[in-house]
Amino acid sequence: MRLLLEAIILVAVLMLLWFFGFSRVAAMPVSILARPLLYARLFVHDEAAWVAGFLRSEASLIAENKELKAEQARLQTALAGYDFLRQEYRSLAASFGRHPEESLAVLAAVLAKPPQTPYDTLIIDVGRKEGITVGDSVFAESIPIGEVTEVFSRSSKVVLFSSPGKESTVAVGDDALAVSARGEGGGSFSLSLPRDVALKEGDPVFLPGVPPVLFGEVGSVEVRPTDSFKTALIRGPVNIAQLRFVRVVKIDRS
Amino acid sequence: MTPTAILLKRCIADVFLFAAVVIVPWWLVFPVALFLVFYFERYYEALLAAFIFDLLYGIPLRMLFGFPFLATFVFILFFYAAENIKPNVRLRR
Numbered sequence: 452m453r454l455l456l457e458a459i460i461l462v463a464v465l466m467l468l469w470f471f472g473f474s475r476v477a478a479m480p481v482s483i484l485a486r487p488l489l490y491a492r493l494f495v496h497d498e499a500a501w502v503a504g505f506l507r508s509e510a511s512l513i514a515e516n517k518e519l520k521a522e523q524a525r526l527q528t529a530l531a532g533y534d535f536l537r538q539e540y541r542s543l544a545a546s547f548g549r550h551p552e553e554s555l556a557v558l559a560a561v562l563a564k565p566p567q568t569p570y571d572t573l574i575i576d577v578g579r580k581e582g583i584t585v586g587d588s589v590f591a592e593s594i595p596i597g598e599v600t601e602v603f604s605r606s607s608k609v610v611l612f613s614s615p616g617k618e619s620t621v622a623v624g625d626d627a628l629a630v631s632a633r634g635e636g637g638g639s640f641s642l643s644l645p646r647d648v649a650l651k652e653g654d655p656v657f658l659p660g661v662p663p664v665l666f667g668e669v670g671s672v673e674v675r676p677t678d679s680f681k682t683a684l685i686r687g688p689v690n691i692a693q694l695r696f697v698r699v700v701k702i703d704r705s
Numbered sequence: 706m707t708p709t710a711i712l713l714k715r716c717i718a719d720v721f722l723f724a725a726v727v728i729v730p731w732w733l734v735f736p737v738a739l740f741l742v743f744y745f746e747r748y749y750e751a752l753l754a755a756f757i758f759d760l761l762y763g764i765p766l767r768m769l770f771g772f773p774f775l776a777t778f779v780f781i782l783f784f785y786a787a788e789n790i791k792p793n794v795r796l797r798r
Contacts, residue, residue, distance in 0.1 A: 458785045461752065465774050465781075474773060478760040485761055488727040567730045568762045569776075600764060608764070616767040 475601070482574075482603040489562035489574065540662060556590070556698040557581050562606065564694055571614040571636050573597065575697060578605045583699055590698045591689040595664055599699065609697070612666075613638045613687055621666050622659045623683070624648055629659060632666070632685060640667060640685040646674050648681075656685050711745075719750050726758045731776075734758070738780070742787045755780035 468474050559575035568574065577583050579602050587599045589609045597611035612619045617634040621642070628648060632640040644650065650672055657663040667685040674681035718741055725734050738751045755777045765771035772778075 454785050454788055458781055461781050462778065465777055469772055469774060474760065481757055481760045485727045488724060492728045563762070566732070567728075569731050570762070570764050570766075572762055572764055574761070608762075610764055614764065 478601065479603055482606050486562070486576075486606055490576075493560075493562065544662070556700045557583065559589075559607075559697050559699050561694045561697060565637070565691055571597075571611040571634065571638070571691070573609040573611065573691075573694070573697070575607050575609055575699070576605065577699060578603045578607050580605055582701065583607050584701070586702050588700045588702060590700060591694055592698075593664070594687075594689050595658060595666070596687065596689055596691070596694075596697070607699075611638070611691065613640055613691070619666070620659065621685075622657045622663065623654065623669075624650055627657070627659065627663075632656070635684075638687040638689065638691045639670070640687070642683050642685060643680050644683065646679055646681045650681075650683055715745055715748075715750075718745070722750060722754050723757065726754050727761065731758065731762070735776075739783060739787075742784055743791065747788070748784075752777065752780055752784055 468477070557577050559577040559581075561573050562576050563574040565571055573589070575589075583599055583602050585599055585602055588595055589597045589599060595612070597609045597614070599607050600610045601608040610617065611634070612632075613634040613636060615634055615636045619632045619634075619640075620629055621632045622629055623642070623644065628644065630642045630644050632642045635641050642656075650669060652669055652671060654669045656666045656669065658666045665688060667687045670684045670686040672681055672683045722734075722738060722741060725737060734754075738754055742748045742751045756774070759774045759776050763773040763776065765773050766775060769775065
């Protein structure tokens with residue numbers, strides 16, 4: 452009986468903390484104390500990866516080196532084409548009176564990421580002192596991956612778009628049909644759309660806007676003969692588990 | 706085992722548990738915490754560790770109407786279930 456009473460009291464205290472918003476106050480000292488541990492973990496992880504290199508055979512290292520050089524050459528060629536297209540787009544947008552502005556971005560190191568964190572969240576090493584605010588967008592290179600939901604003095608919590616249950620409006624198909632993509636965790640999303648909308652594996656999915664931004668790629672499409680809707684599984688273009696740095700772009704509050 | 710030795714063991718376990726909450730993946734921390742709940746008497750530190758975990762990594766969960774303390778709530782349930790089970794289970798000692 453006493454145990455049950457204790458359990459009820461603890462749950463009630465939790466509810467009160469949540470209801471009155473005291474959790475944010477309590478989270479501040481925890482994030483300050485956790486920060487050095489997170490840095491220590493990153494350091495150990497990097498050193499362990501360096502040591503693991505000694506255990507690999509020379510042949511496998513040579514093969515990987517060759518593969519990486521070929522991949523680098525391919526990416527450099529693609530990047531040259533991308534830069535050209537980007538310039539073309541800017542000229543075209545300017546001719547229609549749209550001037551894509553360079554946004555103010557802060558580079559941040561990722562202190563914690565999935566699978567260490569649940570719910571597809573990141574902990575990054577910039578916070579209030581660097582001018583970060585709730586709602587700022589987070590990018591991996593030029594790909595939007597989430598937004599800042601909590602800010603502490605020198606760290607922030609980022610919820611990824613792929614966080615389970617999180618909804619994002621995206622555009623799919625040739626007609627840029629607006630649909631809601633639902634986070635499924637692990638960098639994946641699902642969306643439901645009418646079965647007669649043309650969509651196949653490999654089709655890009657965008658965040659609507661000027662310019663539209665790549666959100667992901669269709670991984671598979673599932674439809675049953677009796678359903679009027681089909682479900683598309685989207686995979687994000689970024690490997691969240693290998694993220695080391697992100698850019699935090701401040702939202703325009705003017 | 707003397708009470709001092711048990712206390713020392715418990716303090717060491719606490720340090721490792723709280724560090725693990727920050728450093729180790731969550732799917733590894735929870736089984737360890739659960740084991741410690743069964744190993745020690747009234748191991749309230751597991752509840753504190755779950756609370757710290759939620760403060761550090763938790764987000765308002767849509768399926769729970771924005772409640773952010775899922776791990777803490779689940780651990781409260783585990784803790785009190787374990788405390789009820791322990792007298793009826795023969796553990797080593």
